[in-house]
Amino acid sequence: MEKIDLLLTNAIVLVMDEGFHQYEPGAVAITGNKIVAVGPQPQMEKEYTPEATLDCGGKVLMPGLVNAHTHIPMTLLRGLADDLRLDVWLLGYMMPVEREFVSPDFVRLGSRLACAEMLRSGVTCFADMYYFEEAIAEAVAQIGMRAVCSQTVLKFPTPDAADFEESLSLACNFIQRWKNHPLIVPSVAPHAPYTCTPEILHLAAALAQEFDVPLHTHISETAQEVENMRNEQGMPVVPYVKKQGLLEAKVLAAHCVHIDEGEIRTLLHAKTGVAHNPSSNMKLASGVAPVRRMLDLGINVGIGTDGPASNNDLDMFEEIRLAAFLAKGFSGDPTALPARTVLAMATRLGANALHLGDITGSLEAGKRADLILVDLSSLHNSPRFHHDPNGTYAQIIYASKASDVTDVMIEGKWVLRNRQLLTIDEAELVKESQQYAQRIDIFLIHREQSILSKLVAIGGATQEESYEMQAKVPLKDPAHILEALQQPDIEIIRQRHYRQYDTYFVFDDPQQCRLRYRADDFIIEKGEVTNVRSRLTLVGQASEYNFPQKVLLSRSRFIAPATQTLRFYREYFKPSRELEIEKDRLRYLIRFKGIEFYINVDTLSKPELGFFLEVKSRTWSRKDAEQKSSLAIDLINHLNASPEDNISEEYVDIVETM
């Protein structure tokens, strides 16, 4: 009779080993932080003399769930913005708020909130990727959870580092300090191939290899990412990261939604672990990963919740149910990913994917005592059938809920007992998180009130103001203007031909400016388009002042290159109306009586407004504007147009009043 610390008895034991052993009634022997043995209760009682015995009351005793990919501090951004496209969600909401609020204090609180929620859904181990990972690791270790904590590296500045060198240095120090912690496995996370330079990928892989720690990254989450990679590098994402040496490390790759057979085999060969994130991939409409194929070939595919801002919770019971459903619903085969396989993904295979399979993920002798009790006697789990040995797995996947988890032990220590968290004060967390939410609300409410601050929030505008003097005359026929421009006292400095497509966003609030999205086609000759650029212009109130003869002084403008699509801006700014204007523009920069003017000869095709001459000039003061406007009238006369036809409206004003 061997002495042990603790014998857990009277349980439906799901070992979740490769043989899928089950014991009912079963028992688990624990000494210190480790599992000594697992087996049928009568046999275990004969073989072991425990210091203490715990009757599990007929509950399921199984390995704790492994949340294979998440960003835990984002609990504090849960429900911040939903039902948006990935770019609007990320660039419009997540990143601006993160820039403003993410700090060691933020990640500490968010991590504690996340740990509490995960423990309540039976999670004992997870893989995190965020900023200030040192503070996260401290919070997690103090609560007593097991985690791979991955310090994020990006090619952009992050909340915790001015550049990627600083991020990598943070990661290096973090890894050295935490390398031998019993619960925390430190790791480096080059965020994704498209947000990292090849150099970052190389250096991160080298760092992970040097200290033999996992490397955590995002791979092929969206079809767009793969398309961009193919266009830019002539290959999909997995071969690209392999080329950068990334797969030399012990990689945990999140998502892998859009990968092909060859890429799957590359990941298999590299022993890369994969984290499947069904809720996030559905909510952001990224697609469904080829999970069944990856499993068939032998890849360790775990299941993750992803960050709670795109989920919106950390409930692994919802995640496993959805993983089972999606595999069936998308393949048309209801036998795909049966319950037993899904539960293996959420335990043993998940631990393997995190490269922690030797210490956790199943109830096997020698592994750490990371386990949970699940009560299957509740109403929504009733009744329970015994005729099929797979029935218990099915019950957990399809019927049971996070709220059925009653007890959680990690590293041999109870952290949840009878649904009570032992290392966390929940009420305090809820209260503190609400204080953060209020501050973020104020920030966003203020921002949302002004189109300009929304534009600034996405890094979309240089805050420069200028004024513009403008005179506009309708023309019967532009030909004589083009002739008149050849006069010797007009010096043509530059000449361009554009096709311009303008979309104006108009807002209900009359205080708001108009936002113009302009796509310029630059035409060389014979209509050939060589250069397309898109610009975003925030146009101030329609007219500041009208000079005699309706010369317009408009307040200009915040101008920025439009790096996102028109659709992005539409969904981000939510205009109440849109107006479209298309025109052909011959644009001249000329000098007339010592002053530079822009002359536009425009043909408006949408709507069909005909021909116009525009004379424009930048100006910096009222006085300067007055002088220039008077000169502009001279110029119009000089070009044989009629300055008395001058209209003090912009095209968009004409269109709006049509």
Added chain:
Amino acid sequence: MEKIDLLLTNAIVLVMDEGFHQYEPGAVAITGNKIVAVGPQPQMEKEYTPEATLDCGGKVLMPGLVNAHTHIPMTLLRGLADDLRLDVWLLGYMMPVEREFVSPDFVRLGSRLACAEMLRSGVTCFADMYYFEEAIAEAVAQIGMRAVCSQTVLKFPTPDAADFEESLSLACNFIQRWKNHPLIVPSVAPHAPYTCTPEILHLAAALAQEFDVPLHTHISETAQEVENMRNEQGMPVVPYVKKQGLLEAKVLAAHCVHIDEGEIRTLLHAKTGVAHNPSSNMKLASGVAPVRRMLDLGINVGIGTDGPASNNDLDMFEEIRLAAFLAKGFSGDPTALPARTVLAMATRLGANALHLGDITGSLEAGKRADLILVDLSSLHNSPRFHHDPNGTYAQIIYASKASDVTDVMIEGKWVLRNRQLLTIDEAELVKESQQYAQRIDIFLIHREQSILSKLVAIGGATQEESYEMQAKVPLKDPAHILEALQQPDIEIIRQRHYRQYDTYFVFDDPQQCRLRYRADDFIIEKGEVTNVRSRLTLVGQASEYNFPQKVLLSRSRFIAPATQTLRFYREYFKPSRELEIEKDRLRYLIRFKGIEFYINVDTLSKPELGFFLEVKSRTWSRKDAEQKSSLAIDLINHLNASPEDNISEEYVDIVETM
């Protein structure tokens, strides 16, 4: 100041009316079973003098959820069989168990279990379809829930009726008795177009119209159903049911997964309500309904859990989350079905789909007081943002859970208070349901032990036994046998040419028989195949007795037409191995010395075993068999084959020992 019975205060009120009004803090005024008014709390407190006031503690106060389609007594079959294809699940498990166990007692208990679970997930109203609907209605009314209770009609015998006339008569009586009940709306449920005759559809529609009650049915759940309908009727399902007059009634159509634009418009025009069942459609891999398109056109689409045997629970919070996810994940558009729309589906639109929109589904004055409180202050709901008015809807859809429902009121009466069920004893239900599960387990364990009883369970065999005398001789060349058959003392009664494809299911247990699935191609001439039939034969132990010269007496057989596919039988019987044999067979029925024999001249092509002559005869006694076997030896001699080459094995035995 108007007097009212009850004022609910200090709530985040989601009215779920067409204008999506919200009040925070809001209040709801109730008198008797009805809502008197809803509005901002300060205003409500000025306008009404309540008998009693209840402080809702800052919880969400919203209409109860409407579970738009389910089969509630199937709680007792929850987890009975999972990860199976629809036909195996339905024909192999559900229907045999239902035939054996479904009774008024069964549906009463199952309904009570279901009501308890639904109340705990915030459901106040649902649409049920099952057998013994009278007993279900009694149980539901006694608990105090609102429901459309639909008595099922099928063209087959059901647990509660010998034929459809009896079902319709049950439905008619049921409707008459319950027509004016405050909670129960009786209804008739022709199960589905493919399980009903046109006459049933006509009669059910007439019945529903006569009493002005809803008609509940399944429409286009699977692609196969639509394909069959197109093949058989030359049209998809919706036009077919319209032709039968079904859409004249107030129809609630469950699933509508595989319907086209024209069908959607037909349903719209007919004011048909639709129940979308995301979990069930995923789990059984049926597909995803075109929900967004139906909503865009104006159809009332509700959300249902479907029966708990295919879900495996009745959790509407899981259902609404999945509905939102699937719309996004399948369309690739993350803005599809935003949270607010999904919550409308689960409340107002669901009530409309059940044709109960005038009395429930939103918190509008005059409607019944059917409402719930949801606690959004729990850990997994924290924090809560206020900057976006859609945030509360998103929180409910994406983050909150059934366990956040604390209180439920139906028809002005509390049925759940502070998470305590007031009209149901849960512990008793769990215990009783477990007793049913034990009986069903015993039934299934017994059945699964014997291939024969599994075959009988799916109605697949006529239990007839017979014996067969068989002699088999290998041939070098079959041509001389064909010649020899022309001798005058052999009378050829009938002659056939087949191509036979046999699949043998072999089981580990030596006690088990072999199961043969045979597809026969009947060849007329020039190889033209005119008739294909499939048969299933349960072949007894290999040989009962060998007569001299190895004439075989085999125990035959349970023979049945194979109405399901080979794949079905494979997944249902789960053989440990399969053996395949293909052959060309010239089959003669002859008379020789006054006795009828079957003569088979076989060419085995898979595996390539060459040519064989078989002489067979049915027999009924050992003595008869002895006489016939001696005559068979004579016949083989007469055909110039060598009876001493006779082998006492069946082809499958030869193959198995290869």
